[in-house]
């Protein structure tokens with residue numbers, strides 16, 4: 001191992017990794033289009049778009065230029081009392097493109113923070129109306145909403161390792177995860193456990209928080225749009241706000257611009273992140289309805305008490321604007337639907353393997369669920385030999401490539417998964 005990697009292993013935390021027996025890390029020297037180039041010379045097709053973010057690929061000329069131009073104007077100014085064109089343009093675009101009724105934008109610096117903001121808005125909304133009983137959240141199991149404390153409290157209790165933090169974590173209410181698959185016949189029984197919980201608990205509930213259509217890092221599960229539709233109806237019926245976390249699903253990934261569109265609903269509060277800047281830097285947004293905004297700011301204290309130092313960072317807003325322009329002019333719909341067709345054809349072949357229990361595809365998301373947990377270090381060596389970058393967790397091998405992936409590059413990804421599991 002060279003000096004750099006040794007230093008890295010001894011001193012640097014990586015995501016979800018042991019400080020004592022860390023998984024190996026590979027050093028990157030360049031990334032361009034769908035490719036990640038390693039210091040050791042390999043050129044890998046990125047199957048995970050750097051965790052859902054790099055939807056247009058790396059080193060994109062339009063996105064690069066947006067950062068350069070904004071750097072030359074100004075890189076950052078505080079957002080308290082100051083504003084700027086990149087933020088104004090971005091918020092205008094977000095209001096236009098998201099489901100109707102979301103007219104107020106709070107710019108946050110990461111997905112988890114946008115979830116904190118959403119939850120805080122919901123709590124303050126009820127508190128400012130003199131209702132101090134509604135301070136809990138309800139959410140289906142198998143969700144993932146981020147790693148900060150409020151977000152963590154609504155993550156799946158098992159995957160989120162709640163047992164480690166029981167005393168420090170707010171206790172929320174968990175409904176069973178939705179069971180009806182996206183493309184199967186809707187089953188009315190699927191919604192009744194949630195409805196039963198709402199009947200009992202609605203007096204103490206501020207909001208229902210859910211990832212629309214695809215539960216991502218909490219299990220890569222794809223569920224029926226009717227479930228989401230019913231969530232919207234039940235929230236209206238029981239006087240609870242609906243928070244949709246589209247941090248992973250937003251900006252075309254599921255075949256619609258936003259996954260809420262599959263169910264034709266609008267939430268009261270919407271979280272966006274990940275692909276917002278096309279994978280260039282950390283930026284997220286919490287959008288809410290006029291009713292929520294008014295509710296939060298009526299009475300005392302009359303303000304929403306949140307304001308990150310780097311709120312509305314102009315560089316991040318500028319590159320987000322460039323990414324949204326590419327979405328608006330680009331062929332994302334055709335690209336995502338071609339990826340979906342090909343993933344359905346090619347990943348389905350994995351069902352013939354003994355190691356595989358399920359294959360799920362929606363839009364540019366492909367999931368292969370295995371019988372037992374995969375050895376990440378081992379399978380990654382295989383993937384790198386095959387010229388691809390895929391990072392499984394547990395029993396889930398999943399891909400969500402940049403939308404610009406070609407059919408040949410996509411086949412490289414699906415064949416690498418097949419051969420890894422065929423050999424095992």
Ligand SMILES: *Cc1c(COP(=O)(O)O)cnc(C)c1O
Pocket residue numbers: 110111112113115144145146147211216217245246247248273274
């Ligand atoms: C990634 C993710 C988050 C957290 O975003 P960060 O930017 O990592 O803080 C929250 N919700 C969902 C659905 C996500 O996929």
